[in-house]
Amino acid sequence: MSFAEVHRENYRRQAKAYGIDADFVSAMVDGFYTKVRNDPELGPIFDQVIEDQWEPHLIKMKQFWRAIALKTGEYEGRPMPAHLKLKNVTKAHFAKWLQLFDENLEEIAPSPEAKAFFNDRARNIARSLMMGMFYDPDEELGVQA
Template sequence: MMPHAHTIAAREEKAAHAEALGITEERISDLVEGFYGKIRSDALLGPIFDKHITNWPPHLARMKDFWTSIAIESGRFRGNPMVKHLAIPNIERTHFDHWLALFDQTLPEVMPNAAACQFLSERAARIADSLMTGISIHRDGFPKISQKKEINDVA
């Protein structure tokens, strides 16, 4: 099934924007290598990753495909990150916040400017929020939605 013309145009526009920011496959590769180097030596996240990843080179290649798909619309990533993260017991918001802090710390080391860093940081934050929301719903069910009080009830 071929994507619609507007979908193709949107992807091309996103890729052109990333390119204009100086985000390249080489820089994404450097980002993934540097970031996961920090992860592996991190006291909080390192043990979690070590428990779930036994062969790092294929994981890094997969993460490069993921981030090039996110950042420059390469379309190479195929997979379901939610399933992988659901398999990690006791993963909490603090883990994602720490992951984001390390990611944001790595960005200026490899990206050419603040705009490129912000572009990738915003995407990482959205991904983390999405994963944590999915994990929370899977564990706890949908949150209860409070009913708005009627204007007459507020007095």
């Protein structure tokens, strides 16, 4: 067994110990996006982009989170280019997104470890997307453009 295979198997074993499996990931994604769609701030933003394609979006998000949590390797998307197209999204929207994500986990996570596992990864994803969408090196250096 290769190092990568051993790592993947250890990761899956840890996820299982936390109560994370494909069924939980599916319930987590469904619950979270129900919250997003019902949110007066985020709902319209998502609906404008996703329109009537919610089912394919949910399938893709379940693949994404299974790939992260269970190392399935099934997600082949590129989140950054998709998010760069969202011109009406602000930094504040990410805080709301994380709040809803946390609320959802608080309600359904099978263990505190599962909640921490997903919250940690969601925050890393938010940081990465925000860096790609909003980072301005001139602002960082205090330089006027």
